[in-house]
Amino acid sequence: MNPQWSSVPDPSPSPKLVIDASGIEKSFGDGSSRIHVLKNVNFQAYIGEIMMLVGPSGCGKTTLLSAIAGTMGVDGGDIIVFDNELGKMSGAALTRFRAKNIGFIFQQFNLIPTLTVAENVSVPLLIQGLAGGKALKRSREALEKVGLGQRWKERPNKLSGGEQQRVAIARALVHDPPLVICDEPTAALDAKNGEIVLDLFSQVARSPGRAVIIVTHDNRIFSYADRISHMDDGEIVEVTKQSRTTPPHFEHEHTIALTP
Amino acid sequence: MFSLALKMLFGDTAKYLMLVAGLFFATFLIVQQASVFCGLMRWTTATLKNVAAPIYVVEEQVEQVNETNPMRDTDVARVRSVSAVRWAMPLYSGIQRVRLADGSFKTVQLVGIDAASLAGAPQRMVEGNLKDLRLPNTVVIDELAIERLSVDFKDPAKRIKIGDSFEINDIEARVVGICQAMRSFTGGPYIWTTYERALQYTPPQRKMLSAVIAAPGKGMTMDQAAAAIEKETGLRAYVNRDFGKNERDVTTGKTTRYGDFNTATVWWYVKNTGIPISFGTTVVIGFIVGVAIACQTFYAFVLDNLKHLGALKAMGMSNFRLSLMLIFQAFTVGIIGFGLGLLASAAFAMGALKNGQPPLYMPWQIPVAAFAVIQVICMLAALMGIIRLSLYEPAMVFRA
Structure with a gap:
């Protein structure tokens, strides 16, 4: 049992565990240049919550996120995501697992500039093998839900930073993954756009059967979290729980229902 | 996925045009020089035709x-x-x-x-x-x-x-x-x-x-x-x-090849003059130019798109499908570059035929061989991109 977690009550009376990572170890480099990035980290996340991983730069937040997402192997410990032990999965199985179960939102959006907004959103569906026409139709529906339905034909560079991140959110959710992983989602946004994006995350996390993990060091958005894991020097030093806030204007500005 | 690959390729206009130009130039050099060489070799046997x-x-x-x-x-x-x-x-x-x-x-x-x-x-x-x-x-x-x-x-x-x-x-x-x-x-x-x-x-x-x-x-x-x-x-x-034709012996049914004067003449010029070295050098230069431009440009194209390709990888696209995308992109520019190069060679050939010189003879084997060479160049270019992409960990996409 995670000693840090034992001090924190469960987020709901019978929460379903989405991620159960225990004893995670990760180092980079060899010999004297070896850096121990994750030190016996234990981490849990539950359905229906927004879990934030916070801490100073270089504390191992992104490395832990990569490990949880199955994009990076670890040196020790077990990571179980939706009852799948990632360490025992083959590379191909991990790739399929990510395609089906995880929606990604990156700090720099990572939208492909030569594709239209709708084509960008359709990428996860195409990865899953959906035909182009159907994928485009569903991506336009997803764009409607983030308030960009009219701009589906435009290229990402015609959109503001906040709009691009909303496109990235639509892309992360278009295939309805149960786990959404966000890396510094507001780092490239101003306060107003950051607020809009976090409002969307709140809605996303409220969707049945979904959890959102956010790596951030933007303290403006901490209030959106259900729980916050504080990291420092490769360890989770504290897990705090709080009541999630939702700005009052949100319900009027965005009426989104991100699950089918 | 192939339409995405094409849009990524055509969207980077500068590199796309550079790739096509490189392969066009390589095709033109290879086809034109090989055809002039064949034409010259044909001229050596003109007496046998006349x-x-x-x-x-x-x-x-x-x-x-x-x-x-x-x-x-x-x-x-x-x-x-x-x-x-x-x-x-x-x-x-x-x-x-x-x-x-x-x-x-x-x-x-x-x-x-x-x-x-x-x-x-x-x-x-x-x-x-x-x-x-x-x-x-x-x-x-x-x-x-x-x-x-x-x-x-x-x-x-x-x-x-x-x-x-x-x-x-x-x-x-x-x-x-x-x-x-x-x-x-x-x-x-x-x-x-x-x-x-x-x-x-x-x-x-x-x-x-x-x-x-x-x-x-x-x-x-x-x-x-x-x-x-x-x-x-x-x-x-x-x-x-x-040149190179055999004859079927009607009595035995076997394909025989006695000393053909055309073949002997052409081989004599190939072995005893510097003509094939001269033309061969140009053809090799065409190949090298094609490899250099196509590989360098395609590699730069992959590097430019690495974070997007890495994002696709993180989102669950397999290395195999990403590799197919790169191969498709490389072969697409290869076909376009080859087509344009062949058109230019044909235009050159029409001019040569009209003027009677330079000697030019383009048997079907030349375009086929040139197409194969261009596709080899494209395969090399794609391979470089595939190697680079396979070394790219999907976790890298989280690094800002």
Whole structure:
């Protein structure tokens, strides 16, 4: 049992565990240049919550996120995501697992500039093998839900930073993954756009059967979290729980229902 | 996914155009230079095309058609005596100088054929009557001769025509016919006359017979007849068919290949001149330029898109599908670059055919080989991208 977690009550009376990572170890480099990035980290996340991983730069937040997402192997410990032990999965199985179960939102959006907004959103569906026409139709529906339905034909560079991140959110959710992983989602946004994006995350996390993990060091958005894991020097030093806030204007500005 | 791959490719206009330009340039260099080389090699066998006898009998040391080791006139009778031979006629072939009306000299390829049978005569007459060649001091010239032997080719009134005369070694040669003929390797026009008159036009030598042309007897193949001639006369007998073509022996059903004069001539030039090295170097440069531009540009394209490709990888796209995308992109630019290069080569070829030079011959094997080379270049380019992408950990996409 995670000693840090034992001090924190469960987020709901019978929460379903989405991620159960225990004893995670990760180092980079060899010999004297070896850096121990994750030190016996234990981490849990539950359905229906927004879990934030916070801490100073270089504390191992992104490395832990990569490990949880199955994009990076670890040196020790077990990571179980939706009852799948990632360490025992083959590379191909991990790739399929990510395609089906995880929606990604990156700090720099990572939208492909030569594709239209709708084509960008359709990428996860195409990865899953959906035909182009159907994928485009569903991506336009997803764009409607983030308030960009009219701009589906435009290229990402015609959109503001906040709009691009909303496109990235639509892309992360278009295939309805149960786990959404966000890396510094507001780092490239101003306060107003950051607020809009976090409002969307709140809605996303409220969707049945979904959890959102956010790596951030933007303290403006901490209030959106259900729980916050504080990291420092490769360890989770504290897990705090709080009541999630939702700005009052949100319900009027965005009426989104991100699950089918 | 392929449509995404294409949009990513076409969206980066600068690199896309650079890739196409590189492959276009490589295709053009390879196809054009290889075609000029083949054209030049074809010119070396022009005499064999223009004097289309089935079998050439020459002095035993002769290795190619433009090499003349004179034989005795009696060798014609020796060849005729071979039972496998239907007919055998003397042939003179040599380079002579023509003196024009304005006093200038031009080099020509003089061909002397048997006056009675006219065996070895030009195959396509454009003007005049071939039989007039039996009249005194007459010659048949090819179309190139009109350009070369006219005092002023640009003035239609001063162009050489039937009835006009010039001199070969101070002896009159009157034009009685104009024919189509392939240009000779030396660039001079072909002039036909009778064998006896050709000997008059040529400074006297002890032996003057250049070759005996012959045809196989009834029921014999060219190969069988040539073998019989060699066996019975000790002379060298070559068959005359297209480069690299074999002949099926109707009696045994086996594919045979006796000494083909076209093939022997081309190989002689390949082995004994610097021509293939010169053209081959240009073709290799075309390949290297193609590899350098395509690989470098495609690699830069992959590097530019690495974070997007990494994002796709993180989102669950397999290395195999990403590799297929890169291969598809590389082959797409390859096909476009090749197509444009081939079009440019065809335009060059049309110009060459219109002007008669440079020599150009483009058998189907050249575009096919060039296509294969371009696809190899594209495969190399794609491979570099695939290696780079396979080394890219999907977790890298989280690094800002």
